[in-house]
Amino acid sequence: MGGAKYADIAGEIESKIDQGQFAEGEKLPTHRALARELGTTSMTIAKAYGLLAERGRIESFVGRGSFVKEQAPLKRAIRCQLSDDEWNLSILQPCFSEHMEALHAQLQLSFAELTKPALYGYHEGSGPIEHKASGMRWMQRYGLTVRSPEQILLTNGAQHALSILIELFSDPGDCIAVDQWTYPGLLSIARFLKRKVIGVAMDDQGMNPDALDEACRRHKPALVILLPSHQNPTTITLSQQRREQLAEVIQRHPLWLIEDDIYSFLNADCIPAITNLIPEKSFFIHGLSKAVSPGLRCGFIKAPQSQVNVLSAYIRATVWMPSPLMFEVARNLIESDLAFELAEAQRKLAYHRQRLAKKILGNQRFRAQDASYHLWLELPGNWQADRFALTAKERGLLVSSGSYFSAEGEETQSIRLSLMAISEEAFLDDGLRAVSSLLNGPLGG
Numbered sequence: 001m002g003g004a005k006y007a008d009i010a011g012e013i014e015s016k017i018d019q020g021q022f023a024e025g026e027k028l029p030t031h032r033a034l035a036r037e038l039g040t041t042s043m044t045i046a047k048a049y050g051l052l053a054e055r056g057r058i059e060s061f062v063g064r065g066s067f068v069k070e071q072a073p074l075k076r077a078i079r080c081q082l083s084d085d086e087w088n089l090s091i092l093q094p095c096f097s098e099h100m101e102a103l104h105a106q107l108q109l110s111f112a113e114l115t116k117p118a119l120y121g122y123h124e125g126s127g128p129i130e131h132k133a134s135g136m137r138w139m140q141r142y143g144l145t146v147r148s149p150e151q152i153l154l155t156n157g158a159q160h161a162l163s164i165l166i167e168l169f170s171d172p173g174d175c176i177a178v179d180q181w182t183y184p185g186l187l188s189i190a191r192f193l194k195r196k197v198i199g200v201a202m203d204d205q206g207m208n209p210d211a212l213d214e215a216c217r218r219h220k221p222a223l224v225i226l227l228p229s230h231q232n233p234t235t236i237t238l239s240q241q242r243r244e245q246l247a248e249v250i251q252r253h254p255l256w257l258i259e260d261d262i263y264s265f266l267n268a269d270c271i272p273a274i275t276n277l278i279p280e281k282s283f284f285i286h287g288l289s290k291a292v293s294p295g296l297r298c299g300f301i302k303a304p305q306s307q308v309n310v311l312s313a314y315i316r317a318t319v320w321m322p323s324p325l326m327f328e329v330a331r332n333l334i335e336s337d338l339a340f341e342l343a344e345a346q347r348k349l350a351y352h353r354q355r356l357a358k359k360i361l362g363n364q365r366f367r368a369q370d371a372s373y374h375l376w377l378e379l380p381g382n383w384q385a386d387r388f389a390l391t392a393k394e395r396g397l398l399v400s401s402g403s404y405f406s407a408e409g410e411e412t413q414s415i416r417l418s419l420m421a422i423s424e425e426a427f428l429d430d431g432l433r434a435v436s437s438l439l440n441g442p443l444g445g
């Protein structure tokens, strides 16, 4: 992105489709009309439409014009809610059968004790200091160095943290550097806020520092966003050495780091955060969604001291504050150590499920760490990722097509499989066997 004019125009139209400004089936303006509107040539618009057709977003018919293509089947393939006879291998969340009882019991206890009137009132600075102190303890356990709870801000989950940091620390039209394959929620925010996404090349160890250096020189991004542990979707965890190399590059350029490390509780040994190396240039994000429950909507940001006030003011201006009642529950979970115990139980279960997946999908090429929630599988033969996801959906298997994760709309032959959303191991076992038979079947060849 940020290159040829026709590609920028195609990107703009794609954002409008994603945001619903162009509905499915809607007719797009003619080449001539759009060229006039944008002050360009019909040839440039024809190339932009050609690119959109290649990406499967529009269809053109001689004499009738170009229309937004129906995306519904793919959207339906990535869903949270599912019927009982479908295998949900598409969403990254904790396995609730593992800890529902303990979590519910703790919630009942917490709610019975919610007697402090202050919890029912308004707070400044994103929330009470004791809630920030619990967030500090949670993040320290997973590799962050932080000295004062004053540097912690409370958010409605990590997604909220990402969106406010992108909104505050970059401007519309700015570039944001991300991994070549990355978390789609991040790409959606960038699209809505009209930031240009630069996909930085990855190697076997994660984002390549030379490629980041080159991207910084060429595109001057305002931000770089890294997911250092069990990266979504590739599962790569950045080594200590790679973290140091990336920090060194970031230090040399005028940009901020957003380090989203919500899967770090899955690392067998604690790896120090990149933020520790460049604390004045970094925002560190964590939360309880992946280890305990996304339903709590409890996220944390550790900010440089110099940026705490502006972040507090922005949170206040937009949502006033995340719910103190839910953060009191979070505080109880953390201070009683239950949150850490639940996180460890999920890590062990993920480890066990990875072994199960290895047994069933052993003849396939895929990447995963010992205790990742998911795996990143390279499809065999001629399988194309979107087509595989749709074929799998017809068989009741919800998997995530790799195209969903591409920062710059690259073609891919990979899919992401979550091993944790299914509660019952026997059902997961059946689902993985069904995936395996599809992969080994004749359709892809």
Ligand SMILES: Cc1ncc(COP(=O)(O)O)c(C=O)c1O
Pocket: 092, 156, 157, 158, 159, 160, 183, 185, 227, 232, 260, 262, 287, 288, 289, 290, 294, 298, 299
């Ligand atoms: C890398 C990453 N960041 C953030 C989120 C969103 O987390 P939350 O539910 O806390 O908003 C996700 C969810 O999948 C994720 O994978």
